[in-house]
Amino acid sequence: MSALTNMIKVETKLFLRDPTTVIFGVLFPTGLLLGLGAIPALRESTPETGGLRSIDVWAPTALVFGMVMIAVQHIPTVIATYRERGILRRLSTTPAHPRNVLLAQMIVAFASVVVSATLMIFVAWAVLDIAPPERPLEFVVAFIVGYAALLGVSMISAAVVRTSSAANQIGTLLFVVLMFFGGAFLPRLIMPEVLQNVGEFVPPGLQALTAAWSTEAGEITAGGQPFWLQIAIMAGIAVIGSTIAAKLFRWE
Numbered sequence: 001m002s003a004l005t006n007m008i009k010v011e012t013k014l015f016l017r018d019p020t021t022v023i024f025g026v027l028f029p030t031g032l033l034l035g036l037g038a039i040p041a042l043r044e045s046t047p048e049t050g051g052l053r054s055i056d057v058w059a060p061t062a063l064v065f066g067m068v069m070i071a072v073q074h075i076p077t078v079i080a081t082y083r084e085r086g087i088l089r090r091l092s093t094t095p096a097h098p099r100n101v102l103l104a105q106m107i108v109a110f111a112s113v114v115v116s117a118t119l120m121i122f123v124a125w126a127v128l129d130i131a132p133p134e135r136p137l138e139f140v141v142a143f144i145v146g147y148a149a150l151l152g153v154s155m156i157s158a159a160v161v162r163t164s165s166a167a168n169q170i171g172t173l174l175f176v177v178l179m180f181f182g183g184a185f186l187p188r189l190i191m192p193e194v195l196q197n198v199g200e201f202v203p204p205g206l207q208a209l210t211a212a213w214s215t216e217a218g219e220i221t222a223g224g225q226p227f228w229l230q231i232a233i234m235a236g237i238a239v240i241g242s243t244i245a246a247k248l249f250r251w252e
Contacts (some may be wrong), residue, residue, distance in 0.1 A: 007104035011125065013144035014078075015108050018080050025070040026112050030120040033062040052214070054198070059120075059130050060186050060209045066116040067143075068178055069202050071150035073171035076158035078105055080167035089252040113147060141231060146204025150178070152241025153203055159249040180247040182206050196202040200225045205234040 016022060033055070036042050042054040082088050082101060091101060124130035133139035154174065161167040179185050181195065182202040191199070200207055208230040225233070 002104060004100045007100045008107055011101075011108045012111075015112065016197070018074075021070070021074050021112075023175060025066050026116045028069070029062045029064075029066040029116055030123050032065060033059060033120060033124055033130075036062070036125065044186040052159055055128060056071045056130055056211075056214065058204060059124055060213045063117055063184070063209065064188050064204060064206055065183050066081070066120075067113050067147055067182075068175055068187055070116075071147060071204075072154040072174040072178065073168065075151070076154050076161060076167040076171050077164050080161045081164040083161075083250070083252060084163050086252065091175060104217075110147065117143065124193070133213045134215055135212045138227065139209065140206040142205060142212045142234075143226075145231050145234045146206075146209060147237065148238035149203035149205065149241070152238040152245070153178075155245035156241055156248065159245040162247070178202055189195050200230060201233055201237075203234060203237055207229050 036058060037055050042058070045053050046117070079088075079102065080125070088101065121132055125132055139226070157167060157174065158171045161170060181198050183191060183196070183199040183206050208227055211227050
């Protein structure tokens with residue numbers, strides 16, 4: 001069995017033993033959507049939403065919560081913890097190169113957001129009668145590229161932060177900033193035009209996810225940038241962020 005496979009198994013066990021991350025990173029999007037779906041007013045269509053229910057329009061936003069939490073809070077905190085405890089340095093003297101730890105961590109984290117998204121989409125359809133993404137291929141592209149953009153941003157923090165407490169604080173700040181400017185905290189329609197424009201350049205690209213999930217919802221919430229241009233922007237952020245993180249990364 002390869003060193004990477006062993007690392008993935010270890011990282012998976014450690015991930016599942018962290019109830020906070022499992023609850024808020026994997027289960028919270030589904031719980032949040034179910035909680036909102038219990039509000040009668042959100043299950044009624046309105047002229048402002050083009051006949052859609054508010055809960056239909058808001059579904060992609062619930063999905064984003066788990067993506068951002070895992071990418072900008074969980075991963076940097078784990079890597080900073082390994083650096084703080086000297087684990088990365090010690091692994092560099094063994095066949096299990098510390099790069100395998102980073103790769104395993106990202107694989108497990110990505111698997112967790114996929115599970116979170118799959119669970120939320122299924123429960124949304126089965127319980128709240130929210131239709132699955134209308135354009136599944138484009139949705140998958142927006143999901144993967146958007147998550148890569150989040151990683152590009154978060155890995156800059158993970159590259160240099162020395163302690164887990166500092167990583168957690170930076171991650172919390174990044175979470176709030178990305179969610180606010182990305183349009184997850186406030187309905188896009190009531191946001192100032194400046195913030196609407198900024199939101200098109202903020203990972204994970206909520207407008208692209210919304211447009212791929214529902215054409216009608218995309219027309220209501222998406223900005224002026226075409227779908228594939230938003231995807232290109234997210235891909236650019238992912239490449240630039242990852243390049244910067246690679247140059248700054250410290251093993252100890």
